[in-house]
Amino acid sequence: MSLECYPITVLPHLSRLFVDYTELRTAAPDAPVRRFYAASPFDDRWMQGRSGRLQPERNVLVDALTEQAKGFGCSDTTFENLEKLRNGARVVVTGQQVGLLGGPLLTLMKAATAIRKAQVASERGVPHVPIFWMATEDHDLDEVNQVSLLARHSVETLHSTFPQHRQQPVGDLVLGPQIEAVLEKAEELLAYAPITELLRSSYTPQDTLASAFAKFIAGVFAEFGLIVIDASTRAFHQMGAPVMRAAIEDADALHAAVVQRNHDLAAAGYGAQVLVHDDSTLLFVVGEDGNRVALKRAAGSNEWKAGSRVYTAEELLAILDAEPERISPNALLRPVFQDAILPTSAYIGGPAEIAYFAQLQPLYSAILGVPTPILPRLSGTLVTAPIRTVMDQHEVAFRDALTTADALSQRLAARAMPIEGKRKIAGAGNALDAELKEVEQWMSAMDSNLGHSASIAANKMRYQMNRLRRLAANWQLERETFLRKHAEAMTLNLHPNGHVQERLLAGVQFLAVSSVDLARMLVENAEQDCPGHRVFDI
Template sequence: MRKSFAPPRTPGRPGTPDLLSGRTVTSSFSAEWLRGDPRALAFLPDRFRHKSARAEAVAAAASRTVSPALLEALVARNTRLAPNPARERNLELLSRPGTVAVVTGQQVGLFLGPLFTIYKAASAIVAARTLAEETGRPCVPVFWLQTEDHDLPEIDHCFVPRGTGTPLRLSLELSDAATSRIPVAHRHLDEGVTRALAALKAELGTQPHAGEHLELLERAYRPEATLADAFAEVLASVFADEGLVFLDPRDPRVSPFAAPIHRRALEEAAAISTALASQGSALSEAGFSEQVHIRPGSPLGFFSPDGLEGARYRLDPAASPGTWSLVGHPDNRFVTTAELLTWLEREPLRFTTSALLRPILQDTLLPTAAYVGGPGEIAYFAQLAPLYAHVGLPMPLIVPRARFRVLDDRTRGLLEKLGLSPDEATAPRDELLARLAAQAAGEGFDPPEAVEARLMGTLAPELARLGQCMAALDPSFAHAIERTEESVRTALSRLVAKYGRALGQRDQVTLERLDRLRAYLAPEGTPQERFYGLPYYACRFGARAFTRMVLEACEPFSGSLKDLRP
């Protein structure tokens, strides 16, 4: 029986929008959820925190099995990687009834993309170990290669920190990156990767462990290789001892298993989108925004009309019943439901999932006990309860990935010279610069915050006194006082900021050190783990040594930020 679509509704306060990884997400949902805010827990319970709930999730997943045909496809895909006893053991475990999976995944970025790819994989491995220890059931870490997407500008580059403070950007330089709609599974690296590797070698070639890691990258990232194959080869090597298993949804042997999901999404699109829209409204009422916008009647999928490796287009209902528009198609093409169902029968690889449909495919294919995700993924799982209920699947545990900040010797040296803690170093640049400059300037230059406090401390009591005197004569005068005080505070803040910048410019050495430090910890205002890739850290400390440090530092079911000191 189909379950109710009714979403949880709780009173709440307004949320604040934020940007993560280039996409609009709720600034507060994942943070409030991790803090245990009842508003967030009404949409996504924090079952990952409770041992009994973890055991229930494992037991529910253990009732499902990997079909022999899917297991055969998984074995074939993983056999393309270097032989690995740990991975072969995990594949054998997946053939046994009662084995469960901890899944994570990521787009297949250049040179593994941002550092959080490593943190995700490590989090899944550690969570799988912990669930196995807690329940006595075999638990296998699985990495979902997100190869269905077509957004090349998100994945065609990698950043490397440099001592100058200006990061090095490496790119595939694909001419059609901004306009391509072809799933990245079918994109070859081409000659741009040769130039990117040469730039990487020129920058990092003298580092202690550069030879080993650059050799691995050169073996995997060949011009004729695909983004997906190169990514999987390097990540498999980095986590060889842990036996990470890989699943690629663009594998032709996997696509038949996706066909029933796409069929149902098409045939029940109206009911599904209505339920998801209701959930979105409830999120909004609670003070959160939708991670993924719901379009009325959308089947949550994409279709490639020109072939398996052709451009993909989102399906939206057209004015004529039983007809769908291919959103963004240069010829404004339409397709009927009958045509789509025929193609789905013949060539299911013409269909790809959206962010909201992918988890349903994942948990239909695998006995998923837990999914390890980042802030954005946590936010869209908050939307998914109605969809899981509709298809009759239990939602797995949603587990926050580990978060790390790497403080290498260079970063630690800069922190020590500037007298800052890592947390203090992430404050606004002007504020930090003014504080540091005031400390070094000696007598005669007070810190900016002290100047602002003194000036406001003189004016505020006078304004309050004036307001009290005028209250009896003109009750509206209090509002004028409030507006004046607000204007004065704004003007003073601007003045003090200028004062701080002037102090900061007096010490060029401090300025340069601060900029280098911030480039290591928060390049371009972005958390380090979302910006820099693995190559710098692998070449300096060794890929295996670095990932071992990450694995040892992972606290299962935590999600808190930790500092790594290699």
């Protein structure tokens, strides 16, 4: 199997904070980024774990996880891992929203990384097990109610419908009979590959978005005993209640600490991933109508507003005592809530999560006493055999395909031109450029304004020369139409609709077409001897 390793910066739209974080291994001792993270991403000290103020009750935790694992149809290996957790093993955690049909490819890469990190720690004598935290309490249905699959010449995005949804947590939404149409279309696009049987058994009309996702991800990684958690239930909220209590009782101090951290990030030249406003809090509340609403509060006030409803701190604490599942953390508090429940050694995150973890240290320090290290997930692009054949035919590297089909087809056509034509165009272009530079220099020496005008006129001539190149390439494209088809195929598969493959296309797409055991391959390559972006032939 071919493996290529690229710097992570080959990917577009990465924050400067994330890029600096991934370069911590070679960063200077006084690099500003160091102060915002608990550890370097490639420092193995995380394996020794942490001991904070709040320690999980292992028997209560494992009993709750075991009950869920039974409902999710988890493998015997998962139950073995649960007993390891009961007997003192620590955990490597990752998580993701409960996307339709298993969500994007990056979801599989997160799970694979957590599994591999837990394996490595265990091999070094520190028992660890992998846990996948499902973000079931989010209420933005649009973020999870879609899945993108490749059709022959395009990306098709499938949606289901949830008439009952208002603003309640999405994990509880029942799929209903309407999921059948989604499955039928997915089976067609996936050519009825064996993985569609797992889709069918997971995404039944009786399942919720959470239970279906859990069954699917647990099934994909059944061999490795991945533990899946839906922490929206009363049992888990009772375990994490001290975190929410602190967010209510110490609201002013925690808000001030996060605001100060955001100022520190800005002073170091970084931006905050999660915006914090003057009335922001760290909590959501589920109202009597079942809708989940962000709590707002002015500094020093005892009024906590959720839409038009107003609560006092005392009322929120009473809800926390009687119905803890109604109080939930926001994005900034969720990792702290998670690590009060689980004996976490490290969290596996993507670029956005790693960026917002820089804001969390004050919350960890105030509530748990010690921050949790965050490690980068495996990042990769998967290349099927037919696409690799086309890439090799045209000597196209992965980096070359991170463009539009038009741009790549122009490049292929320019390469395909007869040698004589390429020489004539190159010779004319080089001669023109050389002559123009001499004229520009001579005219600039006589007068700066004259030189400026000459530069403008010369650029127009260079533009026309480039136009000649494009005309020749377009003629070649018309003559050899397969070049455009090949360019479209490569960009569609490797850079679909201008997006990074792992962020857009569904993981199930690659489980369907891979000629290797994809789950095992991802796990085996998730130790990250390549610290950047990997390209795999599957």
